[in-house]
Structures are given as C-alpha cells and as structure tokens.
Amino acid sequence: MAKKYHITTTVNGDEYEYLCEAQQTLLDVLRDELQLAGTKEGCATGDCGACTVTVDGTMVCACLVLAVETDGAKVDTIEGMANGNELHPLQRSFLELNGSQCGICTPGILIAARELLKRNPDPTETEIRYWLAGNLCRCTGYDKIIRSVQAAAKEMRGA
Amino acid sequence: MAQAHPILENSGFNPDKKLKIVGSSPIKHDGLDKVTGRAKFGADMFLPGMLVGKILRSPHAHAIIKSIDISAAEKLPGVKAVICRDDFPEIKAGSADGDMTRNAMAREKALYDGHPVAAVAATSESVAKAALKLIKVEYEVLPHVIDPVEAMQPDAPILHDYLRTKGVKGADKPTNVVERYELGMGDVEAGFKEADVIVEREFDTKPMHQGYIEPQGCVAATTEDGQIELWCSTQAPWVYRDRLSNILKIETAKIRIQQSEMGGGFGGKTGFYPEPIAIQLSRKAKRPVKIALTRNEVFRATGPVSGTKSRIKIGCKKDGTITAAEAELIFQTGPFTGSAFTNAPQAMFTRYALKNVKTVSYEVVSNRPKVNSFRAPCVPQVVFGVEGVIEELARKIGMDPIDFRLKNAATEGYKTIYGDVFGPIGFVETLQAAKKCDHYKSPVPAGQGRGTAAGFWFNRGGETTGTLNIGIDGSVTLILGTTDVAGSRISISMMAAEELGIPVDKVRAVMADTHSLGFNRVTAGSRTTFSTGMVIIDSARKAITELCKRAAGIWGVSPDAVTFEDGFCKPAGANVGSFEPLSIAQIAAKTMATHGAIAGHSEMNVTGAGPGFGLHIVDVAVDKETGRVDIKRYTVVEDAGKAIHRLQVEGQFQGGAVQGIGWALNEEYCYGKDGRMENPSFLDYRMPVASDVPMIDTEIVEVPNPRHPYGLRGVGEVPVVPTMAAIANAIGQCIGVRPQSLPMSPPKILKLIDDHKAKNGG
Numbered sequence A: 001m002a003k004k005y006h007i008t009t010t011v012n013g014d015e016y017e018y019l020c021e022a023q024q025t026l027l028d029v030l031r032d033e034l035q036l037a038g039t040k041e042g043c044a045t046g047d048c049g050a051c052t053v054t055v056d057g058t059m060v061c062a063c064l065v066l067a068v069e070t071d072g073a074k075v076d077t078i079e080g081m082a083n084g085n086e087l088h089p090l091q092r093s094f095l096e097l098n099g100s101q102c103g104i105c106t107p108g109i110l111i112a113a114r115e116l117l118k119r120n121p122d123p124t125e126t127e128i129r130y131w132l133a134g135n136l137c138r139c140t141g142y143d144k145i146i147r148s149v150q151a152a153a154k155e156m157r158g159a
Numbered sequence B: 001m002a003q004a005h006p007i008l009e010n011s012g013f014n015p016d017k018k019l020k021i022v023g024s025s026p027i028k029h030d031g032l033d034k035v036t037g038r039a040k041f042g043a044d045m046f047l048p049g050m051l052v053g054k055i056l057r058s059p060h061a062h063a064i065i066k067s068i069d070i071s072a073a074e075k076l077p078g079v080k081a082v083i084c085r086d087d088f089p090e091i092k093a094g095s096a097d098g099d100m101t102r103n104a105m106a107r108e109k110a111l112y113d114g115h116p117v118a119a120v121a122a123t124s125e126s127v128a129k130a131a132l133k134l135i136k137v138e139y140e141v142l143p144h145v146i147d148p149v150e151a152m153q154p155d156a157p158i159l160h161d162y163l164r165t166k167g168v169k170g171a172d173k174p175t176n177v178v179e180r181y182e183l184g185m186g187d188v189e190a191g192f193k194e195a196d197v198i199v200e201r202e203f204d205t206k207p208m209h210q211g212y213i214e215p216q217g218c219v220a221a222t223t224e225d226g227q228i229e230l231w232c233s234t235q236a237p238w239v240y241r242d243r244l245s246n247i248l249k250i251e252t253a254k255i256r257i258q259q260s261e262m263g264g265g266f267g268g269k270t271g272f273y274p275e276p277i278a279i280q281l282s283r284k285a286k287r288p289v290k291i292a293l294t295r296n297e298v299f300r301a302t303g304p305v306s307g308t309k310s311r312i313k314i315g316c317k318k319d320g321t322i323t324a325a326e327a328e329l330i331f332q333t334g335p336f337t338g339s340a341f342t343n344a345p346q347a348m349f350t351r352y353a354l355k356n357v358k359t360v361s362y363e364v365v366s367n368r369p370k371v372n373s374f375r376a377p378c379v380p381q382v383v384f385g386v387e388g389v390i391e392e393l394a395r396k397i398g399m400d401p402i403d404f405r406l407k408n409a410a411t412e413g414y415k416t417i418y419g420d421v422f423g424p425i426g427f428v429e430t431l432q433a434a435k436k437c438d439h440y441k442s443p444v445p446a447g448q449g450r451g452t453a454a455g456f457w458f459n460r461g462g463e464t465t466g467t468l469n470i471g472i473d474g475s476v477t478l479i480l481g482t483t484d485v486a487g488s489r490i491s492i493s494m495m496a497a498e499e500l501g502i503p504v505d506k507v508r509a510v511m512a513d514t515h516s517l518g519f520n521r522v523t524a525g526s527r528t529t530f531s532t533g534m535v536i537i538d539s540a541r542k543a544i545t546e547l548c549k550r551a552a553g554i555w556g557v558s559p560d561a562v563t564f565e566d567g568f569c570k571p572a573g574a575n576v577g578s579f580e581p582l583s584i585a586q587i588a589a590k591t592m593a594t595h596g597a598i599a600g601h602s603e604m605n606v607t608g609a610g611p612g613f614g615l616h617i618v619d620v621a622v623d624k625e626t627g628r629v630d631i632k633r634y635t636v637v638e639d640a641g642k643a644i645h646r647l648q649v650e651g652q653f654q655g656g657a658v659q660g661i662g663w664a665l666n667e668e669y670c671y672g673k674d675g676r677m678e679n680p681s682f683l684d685y686r687m688p689v690a691s692d693v694p695m696i697d698t699e700i701v702e703v704p705n706p707r708h709p710y711g712l713r714g715v716g717e718v719p720v721v722p723t724m725a726a727i728a729n730a731i732g733q734c735i736g737v738r739p740q741s742l743p744m745s746p747p748k749i750l751k752l753i754d755d756h757k758a759k760n761g762g
C-alpha cells in the first residue's frame, strides 16, 4: 500500500479530513475522496480549466495542485458558489443567456469569471476573453459565455 | 406494408397558428444543475465498492500480438480483475460486430497507437496503474501506414488480409481500400462542353478531433445472475446496448444503460470505447468498475474525423449557370470501416440545382484510431473544396459570389443526386438574408479579406419513442430516450406545453434508461428535437384525446362533443349543453374516479425531416510576417425551419462555427515516423479559446418544414459545414491565393504568401 497522508482542508466553509497518497491531486481528492464532483476533469494537464477552483483565494487548476499542498488551506469550488438558495449573479446570467450548453465547462468557467469580476468589476470584452482563455468550451463558441459574464458584471456593479 | 403513422402523413402544421411558447427562450430546466455543479456526467457516478479500471494500450501503430501474460498483474494486492482479448467472445473478423469487438480490445493485431490490449480493475488508481506495468505483451512490430494515399498504393502494408474492395468487380487481392463508391447524374462530359469557364483544384484536410471536453466515462455493475447496469456518457444508449449485446453475447433485457449528462459529443459518442471493457472487468471482479478516459486516451483512441484528399472540378457558363461538376474523394477511416463517407458525394454539391454530376469516392483503412462521426459526417471536409471552386468561378466571371449561388440555388421540386425530391426549402431565402445582413452590406475593412461559403445537410428522422404523463395536479412529465446534447429537453418540453396549452414550467423531462422505453436511434444528424419532438407532440395529442373522453364522461356527453383549446376541454358547440370548461388539472384531479392515469405514448420511425441550408460570411486579417490568421468578424445565416428555442439555435450556430474555426486554422493529428500521435494533449492539439474568436453573429431564417407540426428542420450539423471554406476564401482575398490544405496554420500560410510573391516576381 502506498503511504498515505492525513490532510485537513476547509472546502466551501466546511472542514474535511481525509487520507491521500502523495501523487493525488486536489482534483482527484475533491472528486474521488470527497465526492464533490462539480469540479470536472477535462485533461488533468492544466490545459482546459474544467477543474478551476480557488485555494486560499488564488485561482488554480485543481489538477495541477497536489492534495497534500492544500493541508490547512481554504478551497472553494462550484458547490459553494450559490449562497443557499440564492444563485450568484453569474449563475443566473449563465442560465438566462444560455451561457452553458452541455455544461461540462460551466463550473470552471463560473469560478474563473467570479475571480475576474472580483478583481475587475467592469472588464472589456477583450479582458474577459483573455481572462477566460484558459477555460476551453467546445459547445458555445464562447459568444454566450462572454455575454453572460458581461450581464452579470453589469448587474453586480448595479449599473 | 405497415401503415404510416397519421402525424407523419399530416403534421397539422399551421403557419397562422399563434404560438405562445415555441419561439421564445425560457431557461432550460436542466440548467440549474449545470451552473451549480450538481449535474452528473459520465465520471460523476460513485457506487459502493467501486473499483478503478485502467486500460493498457498498444505503443505500436501496427503489430501482431504474439502473447499477453497477465499473471503478475493479477497477483498484485488490490487488483481484482485483469482482462484481455481472451475475455471477449470470438467473433469473425471483417463483420460489423467483429470490427466492433476488435476496436474495443485488440485481438490478432494492434492496429493503431493507443489500441486497447488489456485492462485492470483495482481498489485504487495507483494500484491499477502499477498493475498495467506488470502486464507483459509480446509484439511483432509490422510496417504501418498513416496516409490514406500511401495506404492505397500496391506495396502498402496491408491491415487486414481479408479485405477486398467493395464496388470493384473482380477485386481479389488484399487491399486497404474498403470501398469504391460512384454516384452521379446526367452527362458530365456534355456538361463540361457547355461550360465557358472550368475550375479544377485539389484539396486535402487532416483528421481533427470532436474535442468534447468530457472524456468518455462510465461505471459498470453486474449482478450474480448476469444483469448489467451501465452508466455512461453517450449519444446512443440503445445502440450501445444492442451492440454490447452482440459483442458480449448478453441478451438486451439484461443490459440496462442509463445515460449520464453528456459533456459534449458532436458525433464522437455514437460508438462505445471503455464501456465493454468496464462491463467485462466488472463481471470478472464482481464489483462495480469505473473507467474515465484520460485526455491522452481520448486523442489516441477515440474520435477523430476522417482526413481527406479531393479533386473537384466545376464548370459554368458566362451567365453563371453551372453546367457540370465532378469530384474524386478519398476518405481515411482508421483501421475499420465506418466513416459514413457516402454522405459526402450525396451532400457536397446539393444546394445547387445541378443536372450533370459525377463523383467517385474511396474509403481507406490506415493505422490510426477508427474515425467517428462529427457534425455532418464527412461533408465539411469536401465542402471546403467545393465552395472554394464556387467562389473562384464567381470571381472569374465577375459575379458576386452570393448572386452566383442564387443563380444556381436548388428550390422545391429539385431531384437530388441521392434520389429525394426537395419539398419546401430555404436556400434562396438564406442567401437573400445573407445579402441583406449588415455584415455583407458593410465594406470590407482595409487590409482584410472577406469570404463566404454555403452548406447543406439532409437532417434526419428515424426510430424514436417517448412518453408523456399527466400528474394528478395537471403538471406533466416527459420520458425521453434521445440524448440531450444541447438543450433538446427544454425544446421538447416547450412543444409539449404548446400542445397542451400549459406553461412550460409545468413540464419536466427526464432521460430514460434503456429498460424504460423502446429503441431510440442515436442522437445525431440533427434528428433529436425534430424526431423526439414529433413523438412527444403525438403523445400530447393522444393524451388530449383521452382528456376529452374523460371530460365527456364527467359531463355525460359523447367524446366527439368535446374539443380541446388552450389547455381546456370545452363543449364543441352550443347544442352540447352548457358546461364550464375543464382544465387539464381539473380533469387530472378526477382520474381516480374516471379510468386512472392519463398519458400519451408514441413510437415511430420518423420521416419528413426538412433539409437545412446555411451561408457563412467571414472577415479575416492575415499577419504577412507570421502567417497568423485573425478572425475579425463572423456571421452565420441559416434556415432553422422554426427556431423552437431561439437562444439554443443561436448557440448551435455559434458553437459549430467556432469548431470550424479550429478545424480551419489549427487542429490536426500529427504523427511521427513511428506511427505515434505526437500531439495528444490540449496543449499541442490546439482548439480555439475565448481570445481566439470574435462574437459570432447569427441570422435565423425560418422557412418552415410543413412535415413537422411547428415547421422545424434541425440545426446541429449545417453550422460547421461551410466554415473552413468561408475562412479559406477570406484568406484568399487577403493574400491573393486561396489555401487548398487544412489546417491553414501560420507556416502553411506563410509559405503560400512567399510562393505567391515569388511567382509574381516578388
């Protein structure tokens, strides 16, 4: 049996304890150990963004972070994006404007977009496109994703 | 002959009907799960005691498998099952099932880099991976062939000794050419004699991958008495079930497939990959087994789309009338047949009212992964050439390219090369809308080039089943079989709500497992919203008949004396008596006292699909130093027949166009001399990202298909058909020479620019 490490992590505000192997990524652990399967695997090499989460407020590809590195850290995933029954404005705009087709890229894109709007509440179309350039979507052609982000940004600015 | 279904004879299409729901854009009911992370895709199923399955793959493009020794792997603690070819029933090579089982697990030979040769199920991923390393496979490496033209040569390495070319009389030698297919009409020679201008060009395109972001994922579980439960991401649950039944020799009633949410398929999930392996592992281990493919496996062993070589020749008169067209086409299909290449000669020129056409097409095996469908299978690759020749002819005779297409546009009554006669179609309307749109009317910005291209797809019907249930409060559930790839659940719910005269929020659709409905053909070819829509509309109409019967019972009148309107049963006339109209909810509340639940069910082989046509307009800029192409502006104009859910129709147009942009500019399979794929990752196989593309403007044309109750055609395929051609035409306008090879990557464009300069004296 491979050696296991005891890790304590706060995920979406709840404390979790688990055992993992040294090579297991944060993505592996979120999905397979904690069964928080909202974070998706599209490539496991950092190229698609489907696994985007934040660790201590920094946006990362969960497939590129080892689970052991997150001992004591605060991890936020798509499952924690809504506030109870109240959706985040980005979640609402993606629903209303059809920013999600098959939906596999959606969790990663929503997290990435939220991090963008935290840093830049009024991004230009080009800024949105470059910020989301690490998140692949094969269904939408990005048009409705960009429009959804623009609409949520506008709402959040109270404009 | 069975009688045609009444709704197929008369859809009840009424152009003057005021629609309340169809044509709007309500929030899709499955959307909430998708924006909150709750939606369950192929890899998102967890069962108690579940094992991890991993697949050992051939590192060789072509090799005899002399022996496989799994004994050391089996002994590793934590390993619960190891399987290889010996664990699959023997099926004759060269048959459809024989090909299928051999693609799932190599038997005599490994036929491509990535071909499965063995698999393990273990208690953890790390144990499973360690076990793969303990499997000993002895290979005898054979010469391989990657390029289809090389594979056609007499001295090429032969993949299958048994293969003889279909469609060639007296073919008696082993070959890599699966089939020669000729299709034509009229007299091509006479046609070319009439032509004032003839253009003939050669083109080639590379295999590209469907690129769905969700790798195939599945969980198989089995019981002691041989029942199989399979959870998987698929476009074709029933087709998977029937084929699994054939290759694993298990009766269909013992295989229950539940489709997961599907994270993109685009044709690539119409055939199985890890599913039979997960089932056999689970049967051997007596535990549930999950297999989720890695991206590397997805690239090396699933998908891709046929690469092609083509020669296309078209002639026209000075007034623009096309007099003849001719084509020779070669399709690479991977090691097994199944490219659906005959679509290409049927569709490539179809949209122009041609009389004289000759095509010869070949399907060729080579040591690459078996190709799979992709939106409008095999058509975009050849339209890339056709629409290049069309624009060149138009320019040669000094005609606007859209006018040139209008001059030759097929209309109702045209008999196509594949024998169908067009009903009402919207190609002319599509071209007119394109001419009128702001993009086409505005001048081409300085330094940029503009291209246009047109496309066609048949659209499809086929075997479909579905059920509509009315609850005791009058709300409605739908049981659907065809996979929802991009929002069909909401579109079909909208049509049910429209029929029943209730708000769409009172309708909910679920995806059935294969035990719950009869056979449903694959979700492909733009058939789902059309076909399942038809079945559910029919179910709704049956439920309405029953509602009227119940109302008649309650009132004590004859059922003929009751009509249904806007969600209410009403007396058909004043002489029936004066009764307050009864709502669906009121009737449903009494079902206990009447005759029990009210439902509608329908199954049919849906016919009457309406062909779709599109025209794309694109402006590009080319960096003359680097050869990089920038898409500046893009417009998709397409006839949807009727857009049921407008935002989703736009989404199909936009998504298709951007996939085409990737195919046009970057995407290709690269092979080393060793026959291994060199770019099996998203880093090296570069699909478009958000910063690569502009907004994609859309123009929905609606020329109804009267064979459907709401006039719908189908919109999934056409959006990718003209894209590469339109971009190539635009690049041609920019640099003075029209590219003839995909992808139009910077080094290739740079070379075109340099050669063009050299030819024209710098």
Ligand code: FES
Pocket (backbone or CB within 6 Å): A040, A041, A042, A043, A044, A045, A046, A047, A048, A049, A050, A051, A052, A061, A062, A063, A064
């Ligand atoms: S799964 Fe992490 S970036 Fe693709």
Ligand code: FES
Pocket (backbone or CB within 6 Å): A099, A100, A101, A102, A103, A104, A105, A106, A136, A137, A138, A139, A140, B213, B263, B264
């Ligand atoms: S919605 Fe399917 S990949 Fe983005």
